[in-house]
Amino acid sequence: MLNKHVISYGIEVLFLTTILVSGLRFVDAYAHLRNHQEDFKLKSTLNELAVELAIEAVSSRSQRTHHLDRYAEKQFEFEQILQKLPTTDQRESKLNPLLKQFMENVTNYIQLSTMLKTSLKFVAQFDLENTGMSNAQRTQTLDIIATVSALENSISIDKKEQIKKQLLLKLETLPDIHHTNNALWYMFKIHTKFIADNLLRSDQFLDPIQKTEFNTVLTNELSRLNSFQEHHYWNMVFYGFSFVASIFGLLLTSILRQSFQLHLANHKARKSAQAKARFLANMSHEIRTPMNGIMGLSDILLNTELTSRQRSHLEKIKFSVKSLTTIINDILDFSKIESENLNLEIVEFDLSDLLDNIKAMLSNSASEKGLEFVIDCDKKLQPTYQGDPVRIGQILLNLTSNAIKFTPKGSVILQLVPVEQQSHQDIVAFSVIDTGIGIAQDQIDTLFQRFTQAESSTTRKYGGTGLGLSICKMLTELMGGNIVAKSELGKGSEFCVTLPLSHSQGNLIESSPASFKGEQLLIIEDNIITQEITQKFAEDAGLNVTVASLAKEGLSKLDESFYSFILIDWVLPDMHGYEVVEYARHHSPNSHILVFTSYDKENIEVEKEIAILTKPILREDLIHALKESQVRKENGKHNDINTELDIDSQSDNEAESTAIKLDSPIHSDEPNNISSTLKVLIADDNDINLFVAQEILMELNVEVTTAENGKIAVERILNNAFDLVLMDIQMPEMDGIEATIKIREHFSPHQLPIYALTANVLEDEVRSYEKAGMNGHLGKPFEADEIIELVGSYIR
Template sequence: MQPKLIKYYLLGLFVIGLVLFIVLQFNSAQNIRKLISGNEKLLDELNVKNELQKLQTNIAKTDSKVRGTVISQDTLNITGIEAEVAVIKADLGEINKLVLNDSTEKLLTQLNYLVDEKNNFNVAVLDSFYLKGKWSAERMINAQKGKRLGEAINVILHALDSTRQTEVNHTTHLIDTSGQKALNWGTIMLFFACLSSLLSFLYITSRIYKQEQLIEALDHSRQQEKKLTVVKDQFLANMSHEIRTPMNAVLGFTHLLQQQPLNEKSREYVASIQHAGENLLDIINDILDISKIESGMMRLEPVSFSLRGMMHSLQLMFQPKAQEKLLDLSVHIDAGVPDILYGDVMRLTQVLVNLVNNAIKFTPQGQVTVRVSPVGGNESGIRLLFTIADTGIGISPNKLSTIFDRFNQAEADITRKYGGTGLGLTIVKQLVELQHGTISVESELGKGSTFLVQLPYTQGELLAEGTELSGYSQEHFTLPQQPDIRLLVAEDNRMNQNLLRHLLGNRQLHYQLVANGQEAVNALSKQHFDLILMDLQMPEMDGYTATRKIREELHSNIPIVAMTAHAMAGEREKCLQTGMNEYLAKPIREEELYRMIQVFTGKSSTPEHYVHPHPHNGYAYNGESSLVQLEYLQQLSRGDKAFEQNMLTQFVTQLPEDLSMLKKAIDEEAATDIRRTAHTLKTTISFIGLEAHLYPILESFEHLEVNYDKALVSDQFNTLKRLCVQALQETLQLLF
């Protein structure tokens, strides 16, 4: 049976049941009415019988008084005879009203006549007694006329009684029949009522059971959907990590190769490699963004920011790319637009970066213009219109309605010619709607496009600058006449601390370095910072706990960027769910670090000097058998040999300490300490390119269960120790 027809079958059954109930109720009511009518009729017959008996008794009583008066000559007996006669006439009149019908009309006529004659006779006897005396009255009595009249009256009364008895029997039978029918129909009604109640109960119970099954199945489906979503997100996070690592290496080597003398053909090949690598990273970022939005993990983090500072950074970011294509890139902000706004500057930057990047990509010549203007507002807020116009290839009118759909680009050859996933505008639209804004596009094929984005903001207030970052035992670095960016860095690994000192110092940034999450919370409660770089695995208090305290106890919306060497799937999403704003994988990439600082602070910073990295820096490689690879360290150092020497020296010092701590944890069979020390070791060995050889072993330690195979762990540690000793020997050869 089709589900759509069930309701019609149920409606039909309901109508049939209703009609059946009405018929049963009608028949039952009819029989009850017959029963009531029969009872009333039987009561009337009983009244008739009673009246007949009263008439017969009163006639006999009157005769008796008349005879007694004549015989005893006692006139006292005559008292009330007139009243008795009147009662007899009244009884006769009542009988006439109750018994009058076709079958008794003749008998009633005779009865009326005889009763009148009987009354007249009695009156005549009494008159004769008064006038002529006793003998005259006795003679009338002895003439037997009164006796004959009395006998005739009794015959008539008996006939009437017989006739009424037949009616009584018929009425009694009718009452019995109607009562039995009423009882039967009542029983049938009771049976159908019980049956209907039972069927209704069974139906309702079955529907409730099916509904519970559906709810249970729905819950199970939701749980499965959540699990699948988690699996998908974990897969995307894991794959992004696995793809990013080699792609960053490809782009890094491409950057190094571009610094070398190349002929025209080689330079073209290198440029193609760089372009393809950047496109691949863009695709990965787009997939991660759309996944994060759809899974509900994209959260708004409103802060006070400088609109003009952010737009200036945006222009600086895209100016080289525009100049490369000989495009005129201009940014205009109307005078009526306030500078300090309160909103999610990161999401705004992401929207504008995507739209400006598309405008430059699809504009072969001409200009790209970005304009910010107010379109409405009140005392508490303002609505801004961001207009991104270009003179590029444009969009055909029939494609405008689908331009924001996922995996969709305006023309079929766009992807082949310009690349991309077709997700960029989908992400932009969802980010705009997430901020309660609107986006639209106006375009004409061959004449360019104009994207119109409206977003609401409230006017922000400048955050207090706080006191100078001093009075702490932790190290901080400041130089004058640089962007006023204040960073809080929570990192316990000494090599990472040195790296961050080097990277942040190159950009002349203000920063304060702390060794654990508790120190980070304490520092934030006393000072103002623009951004926190938060390691996840730290002693005393880890990064997750520190973030929760910052969000829940300090009620701070300061941007927090997680730093971790975890390659586990879903680690990035876990960071976002905890309250962090972004995820930075270790080993830390210089450009990625600077990009996040710029995006989250809305400010830009430029290094005081730039030294092109040297591909060898005086270090010799030991060929394919060498474990130590210095490409990453050289990219970070930008030719600073003292920094490289310092990092290598610290590696030689710290690696034996970390190995010793890991050996101690294994000997004590402390799974928690093994996992924590293995995570620390991953950071230590990442600076000299040991990830490919040692990460598999260290990740198996990181995922160690409580009931682990001790012999297998011991064998893995011996392998790890052997490779670390070889790496130490190679590093020592490089140092000396």
């Protein structure tokens, strides 16, 4: 055993030595490589600038403007590189004379070329009309100008020599002209003589520029530097690999040496993981089986003929099942919870819909226990926000259901208030306050730990796994918030979740309805909390409120004054709600009577003109019920929809109104006012999704064509004319993004609008749709009115 330890440590020492040596060699090779790279870069730039300078000089006579500026710029860059070269200690001494000669030739050439360019321009543009010459003299002058042009454009050196001699002879035979413009004539002769004397001379500077050895020397130097770079690069790779391999070998040796001590711990961990897996598998099977039955029966019933009220309840059941399924999936995926690797959605949601779903899922539980369940939403909050409504609902559902579970009597309040309001977001506090059993102070710190409750007797009496609060804490922190608990044993608890919620675009808080301003409301309610919350909602709507805690007290107030609205609790301590309603109907026939209760509305028998609200009421519930009671009273008769009015929540009202909107064009005998000329292609690999979208659009007299994948969609679009395309993203053979890219090769977004019809609505995914060429997206699951609005915008 001792020898094994010695060998083990000896190998580690060897690895450490290798790490040290290879590390030093790696740094040295890297430094040399950087130096050669810098030198190579500088000399490459110098070489390029030399070529550019030569080109600029050669083309100086042919260019019309700015050639001197460009030449000066290149010369300045060239000199800057020369100044940097000595700092690398790589500048060769034999380059100095070549550089000097090169710069002199270039400078002389461009200067002479510039002067020649001026003279050539003067001669070519010489004004013969103002010199006072005769026709013969003009002809002779034109001949000289033509000779200058020939000299300039000639390529052969011998030819240029001949033309030069001819030009000089012609200048000698050219007579002087005494005239007022003789200075101009004199300048013409001087410029012509300058051209004849220096045009060939400029070419003598050009030849060494084009044949300089400077570029050849630099090219050889660059080749040598490139070889050095390659050599040091592979040295660096070799020593870097040796360094990494030595570190890996050292770590591997250490791990192997410690593996025996970790073997028992790993074995215990595997046994624990297997136990968790069995537990989760059993929980998954036991919970998913009944949930699957609920979901299936809900779908079957939704396909039958239903009243709007029944359909609303079933849709709530389906929504609740989906929410619970989402929650269960997260809970059962235990590894995902422990790693805190949950994805959050940022979507726009309606706050009243969120609260209404909580109400629908928990009001019956509170009513069965005889608890007063109250939802208090501050009017300063925005109606809609951007966030993850499923996760927020999961937190509120967990906390509120816990409060109901651990409260034998009294009340449970879900309160929403803005802690801080900013221009782009609100910091919202969601508080759940109960009058339950409470928690001892020394046990509050352990509340948010997994599988932990305040004490073991709590689990035996009330049930539960103790995992819910830990999930709430994790989700809250993922959304950038925090959660705190306050409690006193035997007196109740308060859990407060604070979350930042971003404002929706165009989101405005609606003002109180002006129609109720100055109206009188009598509230007969024995529970003080519900009484206060309802009074606050009513006063926010502009009503003057009078409250009574007992039926007799309320009836006496009714005898004293007239009230436009009377809101009566169905269960009162001194008189049954039915009796109070009948008394109010006979003694105040012009009042609008409303009833609110914690019990099932089906068991309450009242006249059709009396609206029924289910506790806990929301601000939207009260306002809608007041408006509806006015309509019922004025009409004096009621259809089925009025009779079955569901004032449970704002979302119920919206669901009914949506159903009415859908039924109107579908079942009415009146002709549909939507044109049938629109041709829509729907691409989706899911038969149910195709069926739903197709049925909605066909009911609108829109011509619908379907495609099972992106490939078929592209083929049908190229072979047929369509006005609009609804494209799923995840499809076999060809996905929606690839299909859109191919379609955009033939049709622009204006010619053929394409909208993504997908459940992937994350911000980065939406950007990818726009990048592919889509006009927008419609997230799944979509409401019927959403797809109607989208298609309708193109029909109109």
